[in-house]
Every structure is written in C-alpha cells, then in structure tokens.
Amino acid sequence: MHILFIFVLTLCFLKFILLHHPVMKPYVNDNNDFINLFQPQQHGGSKADPQFTEKYFPQIMDHFNFLSLINATFSQRYLITDQYWRKGSGPIFFYTGNEGDIWEFALNSGFITELAAKQGALVIFAEHRYYGKSLPFGKDSFSLPQISLLTVEQALADYAVMITELKQQLAASACPVIVFGGSYGGMLSVYMRLKYPNIVAGALAASAPILSTAGLGDSRQFFHDVTADFENCAPQCRDAVRNAFHQLKELAERQDYSVIQSKFALCKPPSSAQDIHQLNGLLRNAFTVIAMLDYPYSTHFMGSMPANPVKVACQTMLSGPDLLTNLRNTAGILYNSTGMLSCFDLYSLYVECADPTGCGLGFDSMAWDYQACTEINLCYESNNLTDMFPPMSFTEADRDSYCAKRWSVMPRPDWLRIQFWGDALSAASNIIFSNGDLDPWANGGVRRSISPSLVAINITGGAHHLDLRGSNEADPESVLVARKTEADLIAKWVTMKPFGTTALIRFSLASV
Secondary structure: OHHHHHHHHHHHHHHHHHHHOOOOOOOEOOOOOEOOOOOOOOEOOOOOOOOOEEEEEEEEOOOOOOOHHHHOEEEEEEEEEOOOOOOOOOOEEEEEOOOOOHHHHHOOOHHHHHHHHHHOOEEEEEOOOOOOOOOOOHHHOOOOOHHHHOOHHHHHHHHHHHHHHHHHHOOOOOOOEEEEEEOHHHHHHHHHHHHOOOOOOEEEEEOOOOOHHHOOOOOOHHHHHHHHHHHHHOHHHHHHHHHHHHHHHHHHHOOOHHHHHHHHOEOOOOOOHHHHHHHHHHHHHHHHHHHHOOOOOOEEOOOEEOOOHHHHHHHHHOOOOOHHHHHHHHHHHHHOOOOOOOOEOHHHHOOOOOOOOOOOOHHHHHHHHHHHOOOOOOOOOEOOOOOOOOOEOOOHHHHHHHHHHHHOOOOOOOHHHHHOOOOOOOOOOOEEEEEEOOOOOHHHOOOOOOEOOEEEEEEOOOOOOHHHOOOEOOOOHHHHHHHHHHHHHHHHHOOOOOHHHHHHHHHHHHHO
16 A cells, blocks of 8 residues: 555656646646556557567678778678568568668568568568668778768668578578568668569568659758648647747847747757757757657657647647747657656757758767768758748758768769669569658659559558558558558569569570
8 A cells, every 4th residue: 555655646746747847748638637648559460579580691891892891791780580481482571771770660660570471471671781780880880981881772782682692591592572661761672673673573662752862853842741741730730830930030039048948948048040040950850750750649669759749749839828838848749758858958859960851869860961961862941931940941052061061072962863763763663652641751752653563552641651560450541451452462573473584484485
C-alpha cells in the first residue's frame, strides 16, 4: 500500500509539473485532463516479430579506383533473418539502407517482414556507408578527404557486391532479389533497379523524391505541401501559424530578445539576427517532421510522435489567444515529447545545413549534409506567400557558398539527372513508386504510372512511407489496398525469368 501511495503521489506531482511548466506542458483536452500521446499501439500482422541477426560484411572502401587504398575494406553492418525463408528457392527482400542507423529502419518497416512470411523470403537490411556503425574510417570518417567516398554510386556498389556475395555464401544464386526502400532509401531502390537490373528483379520505392532531388520541379513545392497538411486539417490553423511567425518577426525587429526568450523558453536569450534565423529554422523544422510523420497511431521513428500529430499540432496552435506560446508548445511535440526539457537550446536541437528540411543531429547529420552538398539537390525555400513560414531562401548560389565553406566542395546540380535518368524512366521496368497524399515529399516523386511495370500508387491519408510500416488496426483502407497491390506485383516479379537469360535465349533462337 505504501508503494502504491508513493506511485500515485508521484503521478500527481508529475501531472502538476507537466500541466504548469511552460516548456513541459503536454497536450490536454478541453477538460484539462492529461492525455498520454505516446501510448504504444498494438502491432498487427505477424504474431511474432522477426529475429534479426546483426552481422558485418567486409566491404570495399573504393569500388571505382584500383589504386586507391589498395582495395582496403571496412565493416558494413547488415541485419538478416531467414525465419521465413524457403532456403535456396525463396526470394530475397533487400532493404537499401538510407541516412541513419539501420535498426531504425528495420524496426519501422514491418511490411517487408510480413510479406516475407507470406512469400517465403530471406530479409536483409543493409546499412548505408557513413551511417550508423558503418564508418569506413571510424571517427575520422567525416574529415577531409576521408568523407569523399560518401557517394550514391559507392553506396549502390556496396549493395550490389553484398547481394552477390551473400547469395553465393547462402547457396541462393537462383533466388530473385527485390529491393525496398523509403525516402532516400527508396531513391536508392530505384537506382539499384536502373543500375543493376542483372542483380535486382524489382524495386518498391516508397516516398522516394527522385524528381525533386534531381533538381526537377518547383523549389517552393515542399513547404507549400507542409502547409497544405495543416491547412487541410483546419484553415485557421495555417493562419495561426502564419500570424505567430509574424508576431515573432515584430519582436525581433524591436530586438525584444528577453520577451522572445521568455515566450519560447530558450536556454539563452537571442542576441542577433542569426539567432532569430536559427529559431525560425528550428520552428519550421518541427512542422516539417510533424507533417512527414502524420501517422494514425503513435510512433517512435525520427522521434516520438502522438497519433495524428498534425491534428494535435493544430489543436495546440488553436488552444488559446497567446499564439507565441502555442507555437512553442507545438514545436515541443517534436523537441520535447518526453516533457523533460526545462528549456530549448537553439543550436543543439536543430542544426542548419544544406538540407532545408533538416539534417538531424550527430554524425548522421554530417554525412547527410555532405551528400546534400554534392549529389542530392535540396534547394527548397519558404516564402510566406505559398506557405505559412517566414521567408527563408536556399538558392543554388546559397548552396554553393555554404558547401564550399563547410566541405570545400562544389555541388553538381545536374548529376542525379544525368546518372539516374531523371524523369526519362520509360525504358525501365519493375518499379513501384508509392506515395501518401499527406507526405510533403510526395510531389517530388512519381505520382502517375508510366507503364504496366512502372506503377505509381497514391495512398489517400498516407504519410511518409506508411505502406512500409507494419500492419496496424488504425491503418486506413487505402494503405491496405496499396500493400495488396505491392504484394501482388512483387509475387509476379519473383517468378519472372531474368532478363539476361531471356534475351540470350531469344538471341540464340534467332541465330539458328
């Protein structure tokens, strides 16, 4: 009884602190009742989660220079499970890891293992070089010139070599390979099918912005689409956000820095235009991530999010007349999901980089920043006309200047279009492009089918690569239909004869 009393007393104390602390205040309903936004949801699908084994593959550091490093290798991490595999005959489902720790993607891509259980597949999640624990030069990987081996081409070659050698080791030479990926990982899946069709039979590219990152499209589109998510939830929500940023601008013009510190619970008072720019970037980034992760259930991916976070954000923005306090609390959905921060540190919670949509934090953010300075085009801007955010431009000239100073490199804005076909994809085959209409990345990808084997799937009510996530009772019907279509196409692809073999047979018959 004493333990229970202490437990209840502790909960009451925590509730009081959470409800009254300016930074730690969580979402409350109209009755001022505490609501646990982050209660785990029941996971549907397979009864038992797959048991991944973490392994390391001796990977060549530089695939394209025989004199460089004398064929030195590094340890590339991958996760593997043969729990569902029909050994020697079942397909291989290979996730092309993207900009982060591979466990994050494995634990948030349950559709792949659910499909593996149905189709008897071996599942491999490969970590991208320079991310997670796959660091070619250890702690020196992010120094110059060591970071120069971080390219899309090197990453694709890593995956091609790993697939080829693991197939030999596992006596799986006859097993077709389907690659999967989400976001940048989805881009890599497309590129694998284009670059190595002799190795990869098909690709599922979820939320893959292969067009916008190749410099195709409108630089205003991304933040317009972030805004549209909140506007579609409630037009007055968009207006409240825009008005809050306007109030912040007026305070900054008067240099009322102490008021800004108080309103936003900053650890230190801002003291310059650069600090205000940083604050604007931090706030804009919160809305970006909330829009991307607008899932119908709570998640722990790229941070902790409540169910339907855009709705929660709009409720927070419209919770009272003090728009700046509402703006701070809305940003807290991302930056203070635990409610444990006593203040916001402008420069540790958000790092400005060559990706205006955010690079994240830590070593992974450095790697992505370098990629955004070389091959990946992310010159997106907000302007307060087509979106609800402060004008914050990021032109090609801005990118050139930043990247020269930060990494001593000059970006190649046309390279992805040259190397990976841009929008001229009609000669390709066996690729699924899936996008959710809630995802601000969607319009940077392929939204219309190009041919019977280049299929676009649009998911109503779907956020960032929702279809790759495991089954959940809150899933909209649209994603169930999308996954069924994807499963059917993949089942068809794995039974097709390899193109090279078919072509050789046809050539031989024509020669007789």
